[in-house]
Amino acid sequence: xxxxxxxxxxxxxxxxxxxxxxxxxxxxxxxxxxxxxxxxxxxxxxxxxxxxxxxxxxxxxxxxxxxxxxxxxxxxxxxxxxxxxxxxxxxxxxxxxxxxxxxxxxxxxxxxxxxxxxxxxxxxxxxxxxxxxxxxxxxxxxxxxxxxxxxxxxxxxxxxxxxxxxxxxxxxxxxxxxxxxxxxxxxxxxxxxxxxxxxxxxxxxxxxxxxxxxxxxxxxxxxxxxxxxxxxxxxxxxxxxxxxxxxxxxxxxxxxxxxxxxxxxxxxxxxxxxxxxxxxxxxxxxxxxxxxxxxxxxxxxxxxxxxxxxxxxxxxxxxxxxxxxxxxxxxxx
Numbered sequence: 001x002x003x004x005x006x007x008x009x010x011x012x013x014x015x016x017x018x019x020x021x022x023x024x025x026x027x028x029x030x031x032x033x034x035x036x037x038x039x040x041x042x043x044x045x046x047x048x049x050x051x052x053x054x055x056x057x058x059x060x061x062x063x064x065x066x067x068x069x070x071x072x073x074x075x076x077x078x079x080x081x082x083x084x085x086x087x088x089x090x091x092x093x094x095x096x097x098x099x100x101x102x103x104x105x106x107x108x109x110x111x112x113x114x115x116x117x118x119x120x121x122x123x124x125x126x127x128x129x130x131x132x133x134x135x136x137x138x139x140x141x142x143x144x145x146x147x148x149x150x151x152x153x154x155x156x157x158x159x160x161x162x163x164x165x166x167x168x169x170x171x172x173x174x175x176x177x178x179x180x181x182x183x184x185x186x187x188x189x190x191x192x193x194x195x196x197x198x199x200x201x202x203x204x205x206x207x208x209x210x211x212x213x214x215x216x217x218x219x220x221x222x223x224x225x226x227x228x229x230x231x232x233x234x235x236x237x238x239x240x241x242x243x244x245x246x247x248x249x250x251x252x253x254x255x256x257x258x259x260x261x262x263x264x265x266x267x268x269x270x271x272x273x274x275x276x277x278x279x280x281x282x283x284x285x286x287x288x289x290x291x292x293x294x295x296x297x298x299x300x301x302x303x304x305x306x307x308x309x310x311x312x313x314x315x316x317x318x319x320x321x322x323x324x325x326x327x328x329x330x331x332x333x
Contacts, residue, residue: 014226014236015212018149022205024049028123029141029197034059035130036089041109044084048142049154051204052077052087055182057136062086063160071138074165074178078207080157082142089136107131124193139181141200146292148284149239152222153208163207174206225269230255234266238278242285243305246278283319286312290327297324 027048034040034057042050052061054071061069061077063085070090071077079085086109110129118126145151165175181199212218219227226232234255238246251274252262266274282304289300301312316324 014232014239015223017236017239018153018226019209019212022145022150022153022208023147024143024145024150024201024204026123026197026201027142027144028125029139029193029200030117030125030127031196032127032129032136032138032140034089034128034136034138036133036136037107038130038136039086039088039107039109040112040115040129041086042084042112045082045142047151048082048144049204050079050082050085050142051140051200052079053139053178053181053200053203055137055139057134058090059136059138060088060090061160061162062088066160069160069162071162072165073182074175076163076178076203076207078157078161078204079159080154080161081159083159087138089130089134120193124197137182139196139200141197143201143204146288148281148288151284156218156221156223157208157211158217161207161211163210174203174210177203177206220269222270225266228265228269230257230262231266231269234262234274235270238281242278242282243303245305246275248274251278279315280319283316286316286324287320287327290324294328297328300324 027045032040052071054073054075056073058070058072061071063079064083069077088107088109112127115127115129118128120126145154163174165178177199181196181203184195184199212223218224226235234251237244237254238251244250248259248263251266252259255262257265263274266277270277272280286300286304289295289303295303297313298309301307301309304312306312306315313324
């Protein structure tokens with residue numbers, strides 16, 4: 001891997017440009033007020049990243065085969081791949097070690113969407129649940145990333161990502177934001193819903209950035225390719241101008257490499273051949289566009305560099321598995 005700590009001489013920052021595309025839409029946000037004993041089962045949510053911020057008290061988070069994590073005030077946990085998971089009450093034993101009581105071990109997890117919730121807006125709710133004992137407060141939510149670059153990044157994340165309030169590796173402002181969120185959740189002043197949801201969005205994005213900067217797992221694959229001075233430049237140009245008639249020669253020229261050297265290095269770093277990456281990138285852009293806009297199939301085909309609607313439709317179905325027409329908004333169909 002080349003030295004990627006130096007500034008890019010030509011002003012191109014492929015990783016920075018990719019992070020700029022971390023736009024997301026909130027599926028739901030929830031302020032949760034629990035009292036022990038309690039246990040909550042959150043269902044799988046396809047294509048969503050779920051997060052939990054402990055604002056008061058503590059709880060245990062269980063995600064698949066991952067070791068259970070104790071969440072304390074100010075801790076942030078991300079469950080990136082939409083997997084079902086559980087939260088449950090926990091207290092400290094007399095020796096100071098966290099351990100569920102017998103009642104808490106036997107608390108049957110309640111399904112999230114089976115519990116009554118107070119709806120404050122279309123996407124913001126308040127949940128109260130438990131047996132009346134030790135209280136725990138949290139801000140939870142599920143978000144969906146809209147851009148293909150963001151969705152590609154999320155697939156690379158570990159099954160569970162936790163940021164501890166006591167972790168000195170994270171910037172002070174991040175801890176300050178968590179404390180601000182906790183205070184806002186306790187007081188719920190006018191406008192508190194808007195403040196909490198925006199803080200949650202910022203925290204999720206900054207947590208992803210921190211993971212990229214600090215975790216060795218973020219040094220390889222697509223993220224590692226973005227850091228590579230030659231392959232990263234070619235990727236940045238594809239992301240900027242997907243409609244350009246790219247081929248191995250033009251991509252290699254952007255990277256200032258020979259055709260054969262570029263092809264081998266691209267595949268080794270990214271995991272797929274360069275032209276396959278270009279085709280996939282175009283189709284995932286098309287998928288996002290079809291879901292968000294009302295353009296005709298023909299106009300979208302031209303936007304992405306296809307000379308005919310038929311050629312675009314064939315490529316789309318080959319990559320996505322369905323025809324683009326089946327994904328158009330009802331009004332356009």
